[in-house]
Amino acid sequence: MKDKLMEKNKSLKELKPMDKRFHKQLNNLKKMILSLGAMVEERVRMATDTIGSCNTEMASKVIKSDYQIDETEVEIEEECLKILALYQPVAVDLRFIVAVIKINNDLERIGDQAVNIAQRVMVMAKERNLEYNFFFDYSVMVEKVKVMLKLSLDALINMDFDLALDVCHKDDAVDEMNRKAYSEIKKIMKEHPEQLSYLINFFLISRHLERLADHATNIAEEVIYMIEGEIVRHGIKELDK
16 A cells, blocks of 8 residues: 555656646747737737828838748647647646637738738829829727727736627627728729729728737637637627626
């Protein structure tokens, strides 16, 4: 009996260093995903700032720096797979890694949407007709999208359920703004068909902003999954109840 207890204690001591390495890698993974979040947030800020200013220099920076987000996304995915293979985590730790893999993908897609906006601005700068001064004001929509992204990342940092749920609720307002933008721009297109090539870029920008909000919502939903262990992609209203 004594020998068995000694053997068990020895096994526990042998596991402790592995546990420390595991939690160290989990902490490192969290730092990596938050670093990517900060990088993506900055790209979104830069891209949305170019909409009103038509700053082609800044737009070009957003496009050229996209490789940094892509490379970081690959590094995070590889780290997740390595942790899964080495430690075979369960329960809360497994949920965290699965959620990070999905959030990682959403952050990379947000980076792509920022690039898409920057590309639209570059095209508009070339096609702009000084005799035609139409401009669709996206300032309110932009602000809402940036707030959603910030709150979703804050919810991730603090594991805040209420904050994540708030992000999910804000998505409807952005969807409605996208529909209104589409209707207004379509009306202008009918009145000025000669400007179709130029005007279509305004609709595309609206679409990219709406997709940004969708990805921010996805991040918030994954935070809820981490906290509650429930998949809520299609059941936010039920969760409210």
